[in-house]
Amino acid sequence: MDTMTYDYTEPELSTKGQQMRDLLATYIALISHRLPDDVTAKLQELAKIEVDPLQKLVYDTMMENQLLANKLERPSCQDTGALQFFIKCGAKFPLLGELNQILKDAVYRGTKKAPLRHNAVQTFDEFNTGMNIGDGIPSIFLQIDGDSTDIEMYVYMAGGGCTLPGAAKVLMPGEGYEGVVRFVMDRMTSYGINACPPLLVGVGVGTSVETAALNSKLALMRRVDSESDNANAAKLEHLLEDGINHIGLGPQGFGGQKSVMGVNVVNTARHPSTIGVAVSTGCWSHRRGLIKFDEDLNYELPLNEGVEL
Amino acid sequence: MKTYHLTTPISDDDIKDIRIGDIVYLNGSLTTCRDVAHRRLVEEHRPLPVDVRNKAILHAGPIIKDLGDDHYEMVAVGPTTSMRMEKFEEEFVKQTGVKLILGKGGMGPGTERACKNYKALHLVYPAGNAVYAALHVEKIVDAQWKDLGMPETLWSCEVKDFGPLIVSIDTNGDNLFEKNKVIFNQRKEAEIKKINEQVKFIK
Numbered sequence: 001m002d003t004m005t006y007d008y009t010e011p012e013l014s015t016k017g018q019q020m021r022d023l024l025a026t027y028i029a030l031i032s033h034r035l036p037d038d039v040t041a042k043l044q045e046l047a048k049i050e051v052d053p054l055q056k057l058v059y060d061t062m063m064e065n066q067l068l069a070n071k072l073e074r075p076s077c078q079d080t081g082a083l084q085f086f087i088k089c090g091a092k093f094p095l096l097g098e099l100n101q102i103l104k105d106a107v108y109r110g111t112k113k114a115p116l117r118h119n120a121v122q123t124f125d126e127f128n129t130g131m132n133i134g135d136g137i138p139s140i141f142l143q144i145d146g147d148s149t150d151i152e153m154y155v156y157m158a159g160g161g162c163t164l165p166g167a168a169k170v171l172m173p174g175e176g177y178e179g180v181v182r183f184v185m186d187r188m189t190s191y192g193i194n195a196c197p198p199l200l201v202g203v204g205v206g207t208s209v210e211t212a213a214l215n216s217k218l219a220l221m222r223r224v225d226s227e228s229d230n231a232n233a234a235k236l237e238h239l240l241e242d243g244i245n246h247i248g249l250g251p252q253g254f255g256g257q258k259s260v261m262g263v264n265v266v267n268t269a270r271h272p273s274t275i276g277v278a279v280s281t282g283c284w285s286h287r288r289g290l291i292k293f294d295e296d297l298n299y300e301l302p303l304n305e306g307v308e309l
Numbered sequence: 310m311k312t313y314h315l316t317t318p319i320s321d322d323d324i325k326d327i328r329i330g331d332i333v334y335l336n337g338s339l340t341t342c343r344d345v346a347h348r349r350l351v352e353e354h355r356p357l358p359v360d361v362r363n364k365a366i367l368h369a370g371p372i373i374k375d376l377g378d379d380h381y382e383m384v385a386v387g388p389t390t391s392m393r394m395e396k397f398e399e400e401f402v403k404q405t406g407v408k409l410i411l412g413k414g415g416m417g418p419g420t421e422r423a424c425k426n427y428k429a430l431h432l433v434y435p436a437g438n439a440v441y442a443a444l445h446v447e448k449i450v451d452a453q454w455k456d457l458g459m460p461e462t463l464w465s466c467e468v469k470d471f472g473p474l475i476v477s478i479d480t481n482g483d484n485l486f487e488k489n490k491v492i493f494n495q496r497k498e499a500e501i502k503k504i505n506e507q508v509k510f511i512k
Contacts, residue, residue, distance in 0.1 A: 003456065033440075053310060054310055054330065054332075054475065057332070057473055058435045058473075058475075061435050061438050061441060061473065062435065062437065062438060064438075064441055065437070065438035065439070065440055065441040068440040068441055068444065069439075069440040072440060074384055074385055074439075074440045074443070075372060075384070075385045075439060075440075076385075076437065076438075076439060076440055077385070077387055077436070077437040077438075077439045078369065078370065078371050078372050078384075078385040078386050078387045078439040078443075079370070079387070079389065080372070115372055115374065115384060116372070117370065117371075117372045117385075117459060117460055118458055118459045118460065119460070121458075127458075128457075128458030128459070128460070128461075130458060130459070160389065160390065161389065161390050161413065161414075161436065164390065173511065176508070176509065176510070176511050177508040177509070177510050177511070178505040178508060178509075180508075181501055181504050181505055181508060182501060185497050185500065185501050185504075186497075188497070189490065189493045189494050189497050193414060193415070193486065193489075193490070193493070194390050194392060194413065194414030194415070196413070196436045196437050232508075232510050235507070235508075236508060239504045239507060239508065240504070242500075243497075243500035243501070243503070243504050244500075246496055246499075246500050247493050247496045247497050247500065248492075248493065248496060249493065251435070252413075252414075252433065252435050252436060252475075253414060253415075253486065253489065254433075254475060254485075254489070255489050255492075283436075283437060284437060285437040
Protein backbone atom coordinates (compact mmCIF):
# COMPACT_ATOMS: atom_id res chain seq x y z
CA MET A 1 0.00 0.00 0.00
CA ASP A 2 1.28 3.49 -0.83
CA THR A 3 1.93 5.50 2.27
CA MET A 4 1.65 9.25 1.96
CA THR A 5 3.80 11.43 4.15
CA TYR A 6 3.59 15.00 5.35
CA ASP A 7 6.62 17.15 4.64
CA TYR A 8 7.80 19.19 7.56
CA THR A 9 11.20 20.78 8.05
CA GLU A 10 11.77 22.60 11.29
CA PRO A 11 12.08 26.35 10.63
CA GLU A 12 15.20 28.37 11.23
CA LEU A 13 14.03 30.68 13.98
CA SER A 14 15.76 33.66 15.53
CA THR A 15 17.34 33.07 18.95
CA LYS A 16 14.39 34.74 20.61
CA GLY A 17 12.01 32.76 18.41
CA GLN A 18 13.63 29.53 19.52
CA GLN A 19 13.31 30.62 23.13
CA MET A 20 9.59 31.31 22.73
CA ARG A 21 9.07 28.02 20.90
CA ASP A 22 10.79 26.07 23.66
CA LEU A 23 8.76 27.76 26.39
CA LEU A 24 5.55 27.01 24.48
CA ALA A 25 6.53 23.38 23.84
CA THR A 26 7.05 22.97 27.59
CA TYR A 27 3.77 24.71 28.35
CA ILE A 28 1.86 22.53 25.87
CA ALA A 29 3.19 19.40 27.60
CA LEU A 30 2.19 20.84 30.96
CA ILE A 31 -1.36 21.60 29.82
CA SER A 32 -1.72 17.96 28.82
CA HIS A 33 -1.15 16.71 32.35
CA ARG A 34 -2.36 19.50 34.63
CA LEU A 35 -5.81 21.10 34.49
CA PRO A 36 -6.09 24.88 34.91
CA ASP A 37 -6.77 26.06 38.47
CA ASP A 38 -10.34 27.24 37.79
CA VAL A 39 -11.33 23.82 36.38
CA THR A 40 -9.73 21.87 39.22
CA ALA A 41 -11.50 23.99 41.82
CA LYS A 42 -14.87 23.58 40.08
CA LEU A 43 -14.51 19.81 39.78
CA GLN A 44 -13.70 19.53 43.48
CA GLU A 45 -16.81 21.56 44.25
CA LEU A 46 -19.04 19.43 41.97
CA ALA A 47 -17.63 16.14 43.30
CA LYS A 48 -18.87 17.03 46.80
CA ILE A 49 -22.43 17.55 45.54
CA GLU A 50 -22.89 14.05 44.10
CA VAL A 51 -24.31 11.56 46.62
CA ASP A 52 -24.86 8.22 44.83
CA PRO A 53 -22.11 5.55 44.87
CA LEU A 54 -21.81 5.37 41.04
CA GLN A 55 -21.31 9.12 40.67
CA LYS A 56 -18.90 9.20 43.61
CA LEU A 57 -16.89 6.37 42.07
CA VAL A 58 -16.61 8.30 38.79
CA TYR A 59 -15.45 11.50 40.52
CA ASP A 60 -12.99 9.52 42.68
CA THR A 61 -11.51 8.00 39.52
CA MET A 62 -11.20 11.47 37.97
CA MET A 63 -9.42 12.93 41.00
CA GLU A 64 -7.06 9.96 41.26
CA ASN A 65 -6.30 10.21 37.53
CA GLN A 66 -5.35 13.88 37.78
CA LEU A 67 -3.05 13.16 40.72
CA LEU A 68 -1.34 10.39 38.77
CA ALA A 69 -1.04 12.48 35.60
CA ASN A 70 0.60 15.30 37.57
CA LYS A 71 2.92 12.97 39.40
CA LEU A 72 3.97 10.93 36.37
CA GLU A 73 3.84 13.93 33.99
CA ARG A 74 1.74 12.05 31.49
CA PRO A 75 -1.22 13.36 29.46
CA SER A 76 -4.22 12.98 31.75
CA CYS A 77 -6.47 12.14 28.78
CA GLN A 78 -5.24 10.20 25.77
CA ASP A 79 -7.04 12.52 23.36
CA THR A 80 -4.81 15.56 23.44
CA GLY A 81 -6.76 17.30 20.70
CA ALA A 82 -5.77 19.22 17.62
CA LEU A 83 -4.06 22.24 19.13
CA GLN A 84 -5.69 25.67 18.87
CA PHE A 85 -4.33 29.10 19.74
CA PHE A 86 -6.49 32.15 20.40
CA ILE A 87 -4.18 35.13 20.41
CA LYS A 88 -4.19 38.83 21.14
CA CYS A 89 -0.96 40.37 19.96
CA GLY A 90 0.32 43.93 20.13
CA ALA A 91 1.48 45.23 16.74
CA LYS A 92 4.95 45.85 18.18
CA PHE A 93 5.50 42.38 19.66
CA PRO A 94 8.94 41.61 18.23
CA LEU A 95 8.21 38.03 17.07
CA LEU A 96 4.93 38.73 15.26
CA GLY A 97 6.44 37.89 11.86
CA GLU A 98 7.72 34.52 13.08
CA LEU A 99 4.64 33.67 15.14
CA ASN A 100 3.05 31.07 12.85
CA GLN A 101 6.29 29.15 12.52
CA ILE A 102 6.96 29.36 16.27
CA LEU A 103 3.55 27.95 17.13
CA LYS A 104 3.67 25.09 14.65
CA ASP A 105 7.13 24.08 15.73
CA ALA A 106 6.14 24.36 19.40
CA VAL A 107 3.36 21.85 18.76
CA TYR A 108 5.73 19.60 16.82
CA ARG A 109 8.23 19.60 19.69
CA GLY A 110 5.63 19.58 22.48
CA THR A 111 4.07 16.49 20.89
CA LYS A 112 7.33 14.57 21.26
CA LYS A 113 7.97 15.95 24.71
CA ALA A 114 4.60 15.17 26.36
CA PRO A 115 4.09 12.84 24.35
CA LEU A 116 0.82 13.90 22.73
CA ARG A 117 -1.29 11.73 20.46
CA HIS A 118 -0.92 12.14 16.72
CA ASN A 119 -4.18 13.84 15.90
CA ALA A 120 -3.64 15.42 12.48
CA VAL A 121 -5.30 13.55 9.62
CA GLN A 122 -4.86 15.18 6.22
CA THR A 123 -8.34 15.48 4.73
CA PHE A 124 -9.21 13.84 1.40
CA ASP A 125 -5.77 12.20 1.26
CA GLU A 126 -6.87 10.63 4.58
CA PHE A 127 -3.62 9.80 6.24
CA ASN A 128 -2.34 10.64 9.71
CA THR A 129 0.75 12.85 9.46
CA GLY A 130 2.17 11.14 12.54
CA MET A 131 3.44 14.48 13.83
CA ASN A 132 0.31 16.08 15.28
CA ILE A 133 0.69 18.96 12.83
CA GLY A 134 -0.85 19.23 9.38
CA ASP A 135 -2.42 21.73 7.02
CA GLY A 136 -4.11 24.22 9.36
CA ILE A 137 -3.17 22.26 12.49
CA PRO A 138 -2.44 23.87 14.86
CA SER A 139 -5.19 26.39 14.14
CA ILE A 140 -4.26 29.95 14.92
CA PHE A 141 -6.78 32.74 15.55
CA LEU A 142 -4.97 36.04 15.78
CA GLN A 143 -6.24 39.45 16.73
CA ILE A 144 -3.97 42.50 16.61
CA ASP A 145 -4.58 44.45 19.79
CA GLY A 146 -3.20 47.99 19.65
CA ASP A 147 0.49 48.67 19.24
CA SER A 148 1.83 47.22 22.49
CA THR A 149 4.87 44.94 22.63
CA ASP A 150 3.01 42.16 24.51
CA ILE A 151 1.21 39.02 23.42
CA GLU A 152 -1.29 36.79 25.23
CA MET A 153 -2.56 33.50 24.00
CA TYR A 154 -4.95 30.78 25.03
CA VAL A 155 -3.69 27.31 24.21
CA TYR A 156 -6.47 24.76 23.86
CA MET A 157 -6.48 21.00 23.59
CA ALA A 158 -10.00 19.78 22.85
CA GLY A 159 -10.52 16.09 22.26
CA GLY A 160 -12.85 14.66 19.62
CA GLY A 161 -15.55 13.84 22.15
CA CYS A 162 -16.21 17.39 23.23
CA THR A 163 -15.60 18.78 19.73
CA LEU A 164 -18.41 16.65 18.32
CA PRO A 165 -21.34 18.60 19.88
CA GLY A 166 -20.17 21.81 18.20
CA ALA A 167 -22.87 23.35 16.00
CA ALA A 168 -23.87 26.70 14.57
CA LYS A 169 -27.03 27.97 12.96
CA VAL A 170 -28.50 31.24 11.75
CA LEU A 171 -31.92 31.92 13.25
CA MET A 172 -34.59 34.30 12.04
CA PRO A 173 -35.04 37.17 14.52
CA GLY A 174 -38.63 35.99 15.06
CA GLU A 175 -37.22 32.93 16.79
CA GLY A 176 -35.63 35.27 19.33
CA TYR A 177 -33.47 34.25 22.26
CA GLU A 178 -35.97 31.47 22.84
CA GLY A 179 -34.52 29.97 19.65
CA VAL A 180 -31.04 30.29 21.13
CA VAL A 181 -32.18 28.46 24.27
CA ARG A 182 -33.77 25.63 22.27
CA PHE A 183 -30.67 25.28 20.10
CA VAL A 184 -28.35 24.98 23.10
CA MET A 185 -30.59 22.75 25.20
CA ASP A 186 -31.25 20.25 22.38
CA ARG A 187 -27.52 19.89 21.86
CA MET A 188 -27.04 18.97 25.51
CA THR A 189 -29.30 15.94 25.53
CA SER A 190 -28.29 14.68 22.07
CA TYR A 191 -24.53 15.17 22.00
CA GLY A 192 -23.56 16.73 25.34
CA ILE A 193 -24.20 13.51 27.16
CA ASN A 194 -21.29 11.84 25.29
CA ALA A 195 -18.95 14.82 25.54
CA CYS A 196 -17.67 13.92 29.05
CA PRO A 197 -19.79 15.97 31.44
CA PRO A 198 -19.59 17.98 33.60
CA LEU A 199 -19.16 20.29 30.63
CA LEU A 200 -18.14 23.86 30.12
CA VAL A 201 -20.70 25.16 27.62
CA GLY A 202 -19.70 27.99 25.29
CA VAL A 203 -22.51 29.87 23.59
CA GLY A 204 -21.75 32.34 20.80
CA VAL A 205 -24.24 34.90 19.54
CA GLY A 206 -23.61 37.10 16.50
CA THR A 207 -24.59 37.47 12.87
CA SER A 208 -23.55 34.36 11.00
CA VAL A 209 -22.26 30.84 11.56
CA GLU A 210 -18.57 31.72 11.69
CA THR A 211 -18.92 34.76 13.98
CA ALA A 212 -21.15 32.81 16.34
CA ALA A 213 -18.86 29.77 16.20
CA LEU A 214 -15.74 31.77 17.03
CA ASN A 215 -17.60 33.52 19.86
CA SER A 216 -18.65 30.15 21.27
CA LYS A 217 -15.02 28.98 21.28
CA LEU A 218 -13.85 32.21 22.90
CA ALA A 219 -16.51 31.59 25.54
CA LEU A 220 -14.69 28.35 26.41
CA MET A 221 -11.50 30.35 26.96
CA ARG A 222 -13.14 32.30 29.78
CA ARG A 223 -12.82 30.96 33.31
CA VAL A 224 -15.51 28.47 34.30
CA ASP A 225 -16.73 30.77 37.08
CA SER A 226 -16.72 33.96 34.99
CA GLU A 227 -19.73 36.06 34.07
CA SER A 228 -20.51 38.10 30.95
CA ASP A 229 -20.26 41.90 31.27
CA ASN A 230 -23.60 42.22 29.54
CA ALA A 231 -26.45 41.94 32.04
CA ASN A 232 -28.80 40.05 29.73
CA ALA A 233 -26.08 37.70 28.50
CA ALA A 234 -25.11 37.04 32.14
CA LYS A 235 -28.75 36.34 32.92
CA LEU A 236 -28.88 33.82 30.05
CA GLU A 237 -25.68 32.20 31.34
CA HIS A 238 -27.26 31.61 34.74
CA LEU A 239 -30.58 30.45 33.31
CA LEU A 240 -28.86 27.96 30.99
CA GLU A 241 -26.52 26.77 33.73
CA ASP A 242 -29.42 26.04 36.07
CA GLY A 243 -31.50 24.58 33.24
CA ILE A 244 -28.80 22.20 32.03
CA ASN A 245 -27.94 21.24 35.60
CA HIS A 246 -31.59 20.38 36.24
CA ILE A 247 -31.49 17.98 33.27
CA GLY A 248 -29.11 16.03 35.54
CA LEU A 249 -26.61 14.55 33.07
CA GLY A 250 -24.21 13.84 35.94
CA PRO A 251 -20.57 12.88 35.45
CA GLN A 252 -20.12 11.02 32.14
CA GLY A 253 -23.86 11.24 31.46
CA PHE A 254 -24.68 8.52 34.01
CA GLY A 255 -27.19 10.88 35.64
CA GLY A 256 -26.53 12.94 38.74
CA GLN A 257 -27.03 16.26 40.45
CA LYS A 258 -25.10 18.50 38.03
CA SER A 259 -24.32 18.59 34.29
CA VAL A 260 -22.02 21.54 33.78
CA MET A 261 -19.01 23.35 35.21
CA GLY A 262 -20.48 26.54 33.77
CA VAL A 263 -22.09 28.26 30.79
CA ASN A 264 -20.27 31.18 29.17
CA VAL A 265 -21.82 33.44 26.54
CA VAL A 266 -19.78 35.63 24.20
CA ASN A 267 -21.78 37.96 21.97
CA THR A 268 -21.14 40.45 19.18
CA ALA A 269 -23.59 42.66 17.29
CA ARG A 270 -25.87 41.08 14.69
CA HIS A 271 -27.37 41.96 11.34
CA PRO A 272 -31.00 43.06 11.90
CA SER A 273 -32.27 40.10 9.85
CA THR A 274 -30.35 37.32 11.60
CA ILE A 275 -29.33 35.83 14.93
CA GLY A 276 -26.28 33.64 14.53
CA VAL A 277 -25.96 31.11 17.36
CA ALA A 278 -23.33 28.49 18.07
CA VAL A 279 -22.53 26.09 20.84
CA SER A 280 -19.16 24.57 21.68
CA THR A 281 -18.50 22.29 24.61
CA GLY A 282 -15.46 21.63 26.74
CA CYS A 283 -15.21 18.31 28.57
CA TRP A 284 -14.46 17.99 32.30
CA SER A 285 -10.82 17.62 31.33
CA HIS A 286 -10.80 21.17 29.97
CA ARG A 287 -7.15 21.58 29.00
CA ARG A 288 -7.04 25.27 28.32
CA GLY A 289 -3.97 27.32 29.14
CA LEU A 290 -3.21 31.03 29.08
CA ILE A 291 0.26 32.48 28.66
CA LYS A 292 1.26 36.14 28.46
CA PHE A 293 4.66 37.28 27.19
CA ASP A 294 6.27 40.70 27.13
CA GLU A 295 8.80 41.71 24.50
CA ASP A 296 11.64 40.08 26.47
CA LEU A 297 9.62 36.84 26.78
CA ASN A 298 9.03 37.26 30.49
CA TYR A 299 5.86 35.23 30.93
CA GLU A 300 2.85 34.91 33.22
CA LEU A 301 0.58 31.89 33.62
CA PRO A 302 -2.58 33.30 35.21
CA LEU A 303 -4.41 29.94 35.18
CA ASN A 304 -1.59 27.86 36.68
CA GLU A 305 -0.57 29.22 40.04
CA GLY A 306 2.91 28.27 41.18
CA VAL A 307 3.97 26.82 37.80
CA GLU A 308 7.27 27.70 36.17
CA LEU A 309 8.31 26.50 32.73
CA MET B 310 -25.33 -1.60 41.68
CA LYS B 311 -23.41 -4.90 41.90
CA THR B 312 -19.69 -5.33 41.27
CA TYR B 313 -18.25 -8.14 39.12
CA HIS B 314 -14.71 -9.24 38.26
CA LEU B 315 -14.42 -10.89 34.84
CA THR B 316 -11.45 -12.72 33.36
CA THR B 317 -11.07 -13.57 29.66
CA PRO B 318 -12.08 -15.88 28.06
CA ILE B 319 -15.61 -14.85 29.06
CA SER B 320 -18.56 -17.23 28.65
CA ASP B 321 -22.25 -16.43 28.11
CA ASP B 322 -22.84 -17.73 31.63
CA ASP B 323 -20.31 -15.30 33.14
CA ILE B 324 -22.31 -12.27 32.02
CA LYS B 325 -25.93 -13.43 31.97
CA ASP B 326 -26.84 -11.93 35.36
CA ILE B 327 -25.01 -8.63 34.86
CA ARG B 328 -27.42 -5.73 34.46
CA ILE B 329 -27.20 -2.09 33.35
CA GLY B 330 -25.72 0.13 36.05
CA ASP B 331 -23.56 -2.70 37.48
CA ILE B 332 -19.79 -2.28 37.76
CA VAL B 333 -17.25 -4.61 36.14
CA TYR B 334 -13.46 -4.91 36.48
CA LEU B 335 -11.69 -6.79 33.69
CA ASN B 336 -8.68 -9.09 33.78
CA GLY B 337 -7.05 -10.60 30.70
CA SER B 338 -7.13 -9.65 27.05
CA LEU B 339 -8.28 -6.25 25.79
CA THR B 340 -7.73 -4.94 22.25
CA THR B 341 -8.21 -1.34 21.15
CA CYS B 342 -10.46 -1.16 18.10
CA ARG B 343 -12.17 1.89 16.64
CA ASP B 344 -13.47 3.59 13.49
CA VAL B 345 -11.41 2.33 10.57
CA ALA B 346 -10.87 -1.17 12.00
CA HIS B 347 -14.66 -1.59 12.25
CA ARG B 348 -15.08 -0.29 8.71
CA ARG B 349 -12.39 -2.61 7.35
CA LEU B 350 -14.08 -5.68 8.85
CA VAL B 351 -17.67 -4.80 8.01
CA GLU B 352 -17.45 -2.84 4.75
CA GLU B 353 -14.14 -3.94 3.28
CA HIS B 354 -14.62 -7.58 4.39
CA ARG B 355 -11.07 -7.81 5.69
CA PRO B 356 -10.79 -10.31 8.56
CA LEU B 357 -9.76 -8.78 11.88
CA PRO B 358 -6.07 -9.68 12.38
CA VAL B 359 -6.67 -10.29 16.11
CA ASP B 360 -8.88 -13.03 17.58
CA VAL B 361 -11.21 -11.27 20.03
CA ARG B 362 -13.68 -14.15 20.48
CA ASN B 363 -14.84 -14.30 24.12
CA LYS B 364 -12.56 -11.38 24.88
CA ALA B 365 -12.91 -7.60 25.03
CA ILE B 366 -12.40 -4.63 22.74
CA LEU B 367 -11.98 -1.00 23.74
CA HIS B 368 -13.10 1.90 21.57
CA ALA B 369 -9.95 3.91 22.11
CA GLY B 370 -6.97 5.56 20.52
CA PRO B 371 -4.12 5.46 23.01
CA ILE B 372 -0.81 7.27 23.32
CA ILE B 373 1.93 4.68 22.91
CA LYS B 374 5.65 4.88 23.43
CA ASP B 375 7.61 2.85 20.88
CA LEU B 376 10.42 1.12 22.78
CA GLY B 377 11.86 -0.48 19.61
CA ASP B 378 11.97 -4.16 18.52
CA ASP B 379 8.15 -4.36 18.49
CA HIS B 380 8.00 -3.43 22.16
CA TYR B 381 5.56 -0.74 23.24
CA GLU B 382 4.52 1.04 26.41
CA MET B 383 1.03 2.29 27.15
CA VAL B 384 1.39 5.95 28.17
CA ALA B 385 -2.27 6.98 28.21
CA VAL B 386 -5.44 5.18 27.16
CA GLY B 387 -9.10 5.96 27.52
CA PRO B 388 -12.34 5.40 25.69
CA THR B 389 -13.59 7.32 22.69
CA THR B 390 -17.23 7.96 21.70
CA SER B 391 -18.76 4.52 21.13
CA MET B 392 -21.68 5.87 19.11
CA ARG B 393 -19.35 6.35 16.13
CA MET B 394 -19.04 2.57 15.89
CA GLU B 395 -22.81 1.96 16.19
CA LYS B 396 -23.19 1.66 12.42
CA PHE B 397 -20.85 -1.36 12.40
CA GLU B 398 -21.14 -2.92 15.85
CA GLU B 399 -23.94 -5.45 15.34
CA GLU B 400 -22.14 -7.05 12.42
CA PHE B 401 -18.81 -6.75 14.26
CA VAL B 402 -20.09 -8.69 17.28
CA LYS B 403 -21.71 -11.29 15.03
CA GLN B 404 -18.52 -11.90 13.07
CA THR B 405 -15.95 -11.72 15.86
CA GLY B 406 -17.75 -13.21 18.87
CA VAL B 407 -16.43 -10.44 21.13
CA LYS B 408 -18.04 -10.45 24.60
CA LEU B 409 -17.27 -7.04 26.06
CA ILE B 410 -17.35 -3.77 24.15
CA LEU B 411 -15.77 -1.00 26.19
CA GLY B 412 -16.15 2.62 25.27
CA LYS B 413 -17.65 5.96 26.12
CA GLY B 414 -21.28 7.08 26.12
CA GLY B 415 -24.18 5.01 24.91
CA MET B 416 -24.79 2.95 21.80
CA GLY B 417 -27.91 2.34 19.76
CA PRO B 418 -30.39 -0.31 18.63
CA GLY B 419 -27.90 -2.33 16.54
CA THR B 420 -25.65 -2.89 19.54
CA GLU B 421 -28.69 -3.64 21.72
CA ARG B 422 -29.66 -6.41 19.29
CA ALA B 423 -26.09 -7.71 19.20
CA CYS B 424 -25.82 -7.80 23.00
CA LYS B 425 -29.10 -9.68 23.24
CA ASN B 426 -28.68 -12.09 20.34
CA TYR B 427 -24.98 -12.91 20.68
CA LYS B 428 -24.70 -12.37 24.47
CA ALA B 429 -22.37 -9.44 24.92
CA LEU B 430 -22.15 -6.30 27.07
CA HIS B 431 -21.40 -2.68 26.28
CA LEU B 432 -19.60 -0.99 29.15
CA VAL B 433 -18.40 2.53 29.77
CA TYR B 434 -15.04 3.41 31.19
CA PRO B 435 -15.18 6.91 32.78
CA ALA B 436 -13.52 8.91 30.03
CA GLY B 437 -10.62 11.28 30.42
CA ASN B 438 -8.90 9.05 33.00
CA ALA B 439 -6.15 7.92 30.71
CA VAL B 440 -3.27 7.60 33.14
CA TYR B 441 -5.35 5.66 35.66
CA ALA B 442 -6.32 3.27 32.84
CA ALA B 443 -2.80 2.98 31.42
CA LEU B 444 -1.48 1.91 34.81
CA HIS B 445 -3.88 -1.06 34.68
CA VAL B 446 -2.43 -2.23 31.36
CA GLU B 447 0.27 -4.73 32.28
CA LYS B 448 1.73 -5.04 28.80
CA ILE B 449 1.06 -4.60 25.11
CA VAL B 450 1.34 -8.03 23.52
CA ASP B 451 0.54 -7.28 19.88
CA ALA B 452 0.05 -4.42 17.40
CA GLN B 453 -1.85 -4.97 14.14
CA TRP B 454 -2.92 -2.70 11.29
CA LYS B 455 -0.18 -0.26 12.25
CA ASP B 456 -0.65 1.47 8.89
CA LEU B 457 -3.67 3.20 10.50
CA GLY B 458 -1.43 5.28 12.77
CA MET B 459 -1.14 5.43 16.53
CA PRO B 460 -4.78 6.07 17.48
CA GLU B 461 -6.31 3.46 15.14
CA THR B 462 -3.85 0.57 15.45
CA LEU B 463 -5.23 -2.58 17.10
CA TRP B 464 -3.22 -2.64 20.32
CA SER B 465 -3.71 -5.94 22.15
CA CYS B 466 -3.13 -5.60 25.87
CA GLU B 467 -3.02 -7.69 29.02
CA VAL B 468 -4.99 -5.80 31.66
CA LYS B 469 -5.45 -6.17 35.40
CA ASP B 470 -8.49 -4.88 37.32
CA PHE B 471 -9.29 -2.62 34.38
CA GLY B 472 -12.20 -0.44 35.48
CA PRO B 473 -14.51 0.75 36.83
CA LEU B 474 -16.60 -0.28 33.82
CA ILE B 475 -20.26 0.72 34.04
CA VAL B 476 -22.63 -1.56 32.15
CA SER B 477 -24.55 0.48 29.58
CA ILE B 478 -26.18 -2.34 27.54
CA ASP B 479 -26.78 -5.82 29.03
CA THR B 480 -27.62 -9.23 27.56
CA ASN B 481 -31.35 -8.41 27.69
CA GLY B 482 -30.64 -5.52 25.35
CA ASP B 483 -31.53 -3.00 28.07
CA ASN B 484 -29.83 0.35 27.50
CA LEU B 485 -28.87 2.63 30.42
CA PHE B 486 -28.23 5.72 28.29
CA GLU B 487 -31.46 5.37 26.31
CA LYS B 488 -33.41 5.09 29.57
CA ASN B 489 -31.60 8.15 30.92
CA LYS B 490 -32.23 10.05 27.69
CA VAL B 491 -36.00 9.72 28.02
CA ILE B 492 -35.78 11.28 31.50
CA PHE B 493 -33.28 13.94 30.36
CA ASN B 494 -35.50 14.99 27.46
CA GLN B 495 -38.58 15.29 29.67
CA ARG B 496 -36.68 17.48 32.12
CA LYS B 497 -35.25 19.52 29.25
CA GLU B 498 -38.65 20.49 27.91
CA ALA B 499 -39.74 21.69 31.35
CA GLU B 500 -36.54 23.74 31.73
CA ILE B 501 -36.86 25.33 28.28
CA LYS B 502 -40.35 26.46 29.14
CA LYS B 503 -39.13 28.06 32.36
CA ILE B 504 -36.16 29.80 30.72
CA ASN B 505 -38.07 31.10 27.72
CA GLU B 506 -40.33 33.21 29.91
CA GLN B 507 -37.27 35.19 30.97
CA VAL B 508 -35.36 35.77 27.71
CA LYS B 509 -37.71 38.01 25.75
CA PHE B 510 -34.91 40.51 25.07
CA ILE B 511 -36.31 41.53 21.64
CA LYS B 512 -39.23 43.84 22.30
